[in-house]
Amino acid sequence: DAMVIQNPRYQVTQFGKPVTLSCSQTLNHNVMYWYQQKSSQAPKLLFHYYDKDFNNEADTPDNFQSRRPNTSFCFLDIRSPGLGDAAMYLCATSGDSNEQFFGPGTRLTVL
């Protein structure tokens, strides 16, 4: 089945210790998104790629970076996680239609 996969599902890191979250897709979608979602809040778009074109949201902190080495994979790097970065990180993809399909998410805990 075509799908969006995120690894790891749960990530524990220490304050200030860099962490990388990964997303892969078998849908061959050209757009990939990273969202941050905190409890009882709406998913907040951090950035997205349209093919190789990177689009950063204006209010995304510099602490968050992303890479998309190929169509299938996209990474979220948090350079120096703070306690406020603890959240669910969601990867989504979309193709020719605007429907976005989400992966299962990575729950990040910062100690």
Add this chain to the structure above:
Amino acid sequence: QKEVEQNSGPLSVPEGAIASLNCTYSDRGSQSFFWYRQYSGKSPELIMFIYSNGDKEDGRFTAQLNKASQYVSLLIRDSQPSDSATYLCAAGRYKLIFGTGTRLQVFP
């Protein structure tokens, strides 16, 4: 500031009843409208999308769109306890703005 507004709930309905969820959006340029279901601790799951004014039905779900009023709704017929979740409304083009969701509780 582009916004999508939803009542946070909880909306409590008995099993078998119709649940009605509502959403308003501020960006008149929005072309696509989506409803996602999110169980606690899980990721959003797409359940309905609608692009044109009017109604769109899929099984027990009906999405309604009124662009003049900037209003989107979701009706769930014959509600089941398994429908208990948070329902997120989203509007936009290829970039979506999400509401904070309405928590639905279906009690037996």
